[in-house]
Amino acid sequence: MEHKEVVIIGAGPAGLKAAKSLLDAGAHVTIIDRNKKLGGQLTKQTHKFFGSEKQFASFRGIDILELLVQDLGRYAERLNILNETSVVGLYKDKVLSCVKHDRYFKIKAKRIIMATGASEKHLPFENNDLPGIYAAGAVQTLMNEYGVKPGHKVLMVGSGNIGLIVSYQLMQAGVQVVALVEAASSISGYLVHASKIKRLGVDILTRTTIKKALGTDQVEKVVIWDVDDTWQGIKRTERTLHVDTVCISVGLAPLTELLMQVGAEVTYVRELGGNVPIINPYYETTVKGVYACGDALGIEEASSAMVEGALTGMFVAEDLGYTLEESTQKIKALKSELTFLRSGPHAEKIRTGYMKVGVKT
Amino acid sequence: MIEKTGVAPKDLFMQEFPADSDVLNDPKAIIECYKEIPCNPCETSCPFDAIHIGEDINKRPQIDFNACTGCGICVYNCPGLAISVRHLKGDKAVLKIPFEFTPRPAKDSMVNVVDRGGVVITTGKVIKVQDGKNQKQTALLHIEIDRDYIYDAITIEVPHGS
Numbered sequence: 001m002e003h004k005e006v007v008i009i010g011a012g013p014a015g016l017k018a019a020k021s022l023l024d025a026g027a028h029v030t031i032i033d034r035n036k037k038l039g040g041q042l043t044k045q046t047h048k049f050f051g052s053e054k055q056f057a058s059f060r061g062i063d064i065l066e067l068l069v070q071d072l073g074r075y076a077e078r079l080n081i082l083n084e085t086s087v088v089g090l091y092k093d094k095v096l097s098c099v100k101h102d103r104y105f106k107i108k109a110k111r112i113i114m115a116t117g118a119s120e121k122h123l124p125f126e127n128n129d130l131p132g133i134y135a136a137g138a139v140q141t142l143m144n145e146y147g148v149k150p151g152h153k154v155l156m157v158g159s160g161n162i163g164l165i166v167s168y169q170l171m172q173a174g175v176q177v178v179a180l181v182e183a184a185s186s187i188s189g190y191l192v193h194a195s196k197i198k199r200l201g202v203d204i205l206t207r208t209t210i211k212k213a214l215g216t217d218q219v220e221k222v223v224i225w226d227v228d229d230t231w232q233g234i235k236r237t238e239r240t241l242h243v244d245t246v247c248i249s250v251g252l253a254p255l256t257e258l259l260m261q262v263g264a265e266v267t268y269v270r271e272l273g274g275n276v277p278i279i280n281p282y283y284e285t286t287v288k289g290v291y292a293c294g295d296a297l298g299i300e301e302a303s304s305a306m307v308e309g310a311l312t313g314m315f316v317a318e319d320l321g322y323t324l325e326e327s328t329q330k331i332k333a334l335k336s337e338l339t340f341l342r343s344g345p346h347a348e349k350i351r352t353g354y355m356k357v358g359v360k361t
Numbered sequence: 362m363i364e365k366t367g368v369a370p371k372d373l374f375m376q377e378f379p380a381d382s383d384v385l386n387d388p389k390a391i392i393e394c395y396k397e398i399p400c401n402p403c404e405t406s407c408p409f410d411a412i413h414i415g416e417d418i419n420k421r422p423q424i425d426f427n428a429c430t431g432c433g434i435c436v437y438n439c440p441g442l443a444i445s446v447r448h449l450k451g452d453k454a455v456l457k458i459p460f461e462f463t464p465r466p467a468k469d470s471m472v473n474v475v476d477r478g479g480v481v482i483t484t485g486k487v488i489k490v491q492d493g494k495n496q497k498q499t500a501l502l503h504i505e506i507d508r509d510y511i512y513d514a515i516t517i518e519v520p521h522g523s
Binding site for chain 2: 049190204303
């Protein structure tokens with residue numbers, strides 16, 4: 001069994017930033033990611049980011065990824081990257097069981113950072129398993145990473161930032177977005193993203209949802225209908241749209257299965273997207289030496305994931321006995337970045353969620 | 362209204378224009394960012410210190426039309442594509458808009474110009490396609506239209522799929 005100092009599970013914005021902080025401090029870092037290319041969701045984010053200069057605002061996600069990876073370049077001798085590797089087990093003695101291609105192996109780590117991110121939620125409706133029905137993130141991967149068009153005519157379900165942004169990216173790829181439906185009474189993502197697709201001809205239908213998909217071998221049509229105050233479909237409001245693709249963008253859930261396996265205390269918080277680990281102010285879970293950051297703690301933006309990752313990396317480095325230059329000021333500055341990222345009206349849900357688990361925002 | 366459809370009504374977007382239309386005899390950036398979001402590249406990219414947000418990056422941007430030169434740098438730095446530059450020139454108006462589709466329209470070509478609801482309201486002439494490296498793949502299209510459309514025009518129509 002291999003012994004490692006710090007293992008970070010997940011090479012997205014949180015994991016890469018955590019690695020940077022730890023490497024800056026002098027630690028040896030192993031990053032494990034199941035994908036070939038590092039970057040997590042950044043690999044397909046072709047849009048320019050919000051935030052401030054500190055979180056690379058107005059750079060595209062794919063370019064931020066290059067910057068984050070470049071940042072790690074000079075530490076090659078202390079950095080071990082295990083890509084195309086899945087962590088399939090996590091145990092109390094901080095042993096991870098991993099699978100890379102056909103090889104199974106174990107790693108024992110002094111500290112572990114869970115930067116596992118999130119998975120997409122699905123929506124129950126008739127025929128929701130027909131070919132042509134995708135999660136929005138899957139469509140983004142197909143188009144932006146592999147250059148494959150998912151279809152020709154799309155219904156987007158959900159008006160969060162992902163639904164709005166992927167609609168725009170579908171249009172950039174030459175795919176027609178027939179409509180975007182949202183069951184809530186107003187658009188849930190940023191209005192600027194909504195305006196951007198509306199002016200290009202996409203109708204945004206609030207208080208509307210998908211009733212069923214129709215088709216033999218794949219989606220050929222969908223039926224949408226209005227919903228009432230209790231989210232129930234209203235009879236005789238059904239309309240049929242001709243689409244070959246349905247894109248589901250109804251939220252994300254933190255990936256916390258490994259944390260549950262290791263026995264970390266988790267709790268269900270609707271506002272954070274599902275089961276989230278209880279952490280102390282140093283991002284340590286209830287299992288000593290196992291930390292978590294990014295969307296694994298609650299669904300937010302990549303900008304806050306980067307800041308949380310940087311902070312967690314610093315806390316783990318200090319826990320291991322490394323002394324960091326100007327750590328007090330740096331930690332204070334990062335915390336204040338997080339406070340600002342979470343202080344607007346759009347972050348109200350996040351604030352409520354973190355209050356429930358006792359995390360200071 | 363805008364929260365349900367994504368379309369800013371006229372009384373809302375007119376508040377972002379200078380009260381005196383003569384101000385638009387020089388090019389000015391018009392910022393249509395109606396809801397507080399944590400974002401400030403418009404402020405930090407402006408070389409003339411004409412856009413203010415402040416320490417709390419959730420605040421909505423405030424523009425000083427006296428300081429704004431209409432250079433268009435904020436237009437391609439805004440991740441929400443929420444800024445355009447507008448300029449009255451005789452019986453014409455020139456818009457500088459962000460554009461992220463390929464192919465780019467050719468210089469001197471005629472394009473359909475749409476309003477905030479996506480309805481074609483007029484045609485315009487592409488007088489310049491600015492696509493510098495520092496724009497990070499957001500082109501700046503200079504579109505000449507009839508001056509009557511200076512408020513209602515927002516972007517150009519893009520083809521819908523194949």
